[in-house]
Amino acid sequence: MAENDVFVEMECFQLCHDGEEVCGDDFLFERLEGENRHLAVLSDGLGSGIKANLLACMTTTMALEFIRSDMDVMLSAETIMDTLPVCEVRKISYATFTVFDLQIGGKSRIIEMDNPPFIHLRNGKDLKVSRQAMTSERWPDRRVQLSEIYAVAGDRLIVFSDGVAQAGLGQPGKYKFGWRREGALEFIQETIAADPAISARDLSQKVVYAARSRNKDNRCIDDISCMVIYLRKPRKLLLLTGPPFRAESDAAYADLVRNFDGKVILSGGTTANIVSRELQRPIDVDMKLVMKAGSLPPPARMQGVDLVTEGILTLTDVTQRLEADTPLDTPVPLVSKEMIELFRQSDEIELVVGTKVNEAHQDPSLPVDLEIRRNIVRRLKNVLETKYRKRVLMRFF
Amino acid sequence: MSDVKKIKVEICLGTTCYVLGSFRLSSLEEQLPPNLKDRVEVVGCACLEVCHDRNYGNAPFVRIGERIVDNATVEKVIEVLQEMVAAGGSNE
Structure with a gap:
């Protein structure tokens, strides 16, 4: 398939923690048409509500800026960690992130810090991704992971916040330790098998609602976000x-x-x-x-x-x-x-x-x-x- | 009476007619007097394309058979229909 025949659909669907007006997870997308590059960032700020939203928004904004200008990965991550304000309650500054830098027809980079690991699906199969771990001298307890993949038409890249991975935590039965990556993956694969051309928009929504339904009384006990990037024949x-x-x-x-x-x-x-x-x-x-x-x-x-x-x-x-x-x-x-x-x-x-x-x-x-x-x-x-x-x-x- | 050709009433739902009130004519079918009920077919029309023609008056427009009615209201359309039926129910 020619490069021009691939459209990169990027969508993120979110639900806020119950009782909050804003989401403590944030996402940003950018399409660099001239460079045939697509950027996407998802960040989960510590806690929920305005404070978490602030941490997450600062993180996505900085991460997008750094990745766009090809700044060194470790330096970018350290700068983000240095910049975030310290939480009064927990005495730490913290927001997770996943950054996608997709090059259509070439090598794509993904940088992750503490979000549930992203999923790379091809024909419904969960591709094994090799990750290179890096630690910062100044932030020894934080682990940044870099991976390189070749995404082709038909592939889907999926990442979610822990509101999805931990859905159903503490509930009796199969999900007492949370839905986790495995549970969500199984749901995603079944959904795609039933509707192979499902859009990123519909899939991200389905994952988020399914995650919520694992929780007691269908509640949002955390911010729940799911980002789906789908490389498809343009509609x-x-x-x-x-x-x-x-x-x-x-x-x-x-x-x-x-x-x-x-x-x-x-x-x-x-x-x-x-x-x-x-x-x-x-x-x-x-x-x-x-x-x-x-x-x-x-x-x-x-x-x-x-x-x-x-x-x-x-x-x-x-x-x-x-x-x-x-x-x-x-x-x-x-x-x-x-x-x-x-x-x-x-x-x-x-x-x-x-x-x-x-x-x-x-x-x-x-x-x-x-x-x-x-x-x-x-x-x-x-x-x-x-x-x-x-x-x-x-x-x- | 079912074999009698019905008189077609086309209500213009183009921009000009719509903003000047053609949507009010959507109740025309219910308001038809008993003698017209089975004689008339009311349909919508994307645009009659007469709003820019100075030979006609103002929107909203309705086409009854071949005849264009300007400043159309439910009452005016029923009046024209009654005249037509009295004149022999011709579609012309």
């Missing part, structure tokens, strides 16, 4: 919005849909009409859905297309929801829910913008301001790239 999505600038281009525009190998969204009434006319595929708009659809026109259907929507209002709503750090307090319209889900499931998203302007949208007597299509799609591209780590291509038609 592609094509979104067409707006009529082409010249009507002569309509046929070529519709052909994009006919020839596309992946999911397709048509966003805009005229857009849907053009594709429907050119490909002779009727649009099915269910009027009964209008009342249940929330504050936007309902999703419509067309054969060979995954979702047909209204244009500007829907794209604006979806972009706002994707940009928001906390969920907006307005109910999610049905159509936005579907579109967001399609985006989240995809790795490579192609946004094709027809540039003909509908003058009716510029009428000042309309009760809402309608954004210019190009601007809203630019915002959408930006948020999908920066916040959701998608590969996004935008072109005009």
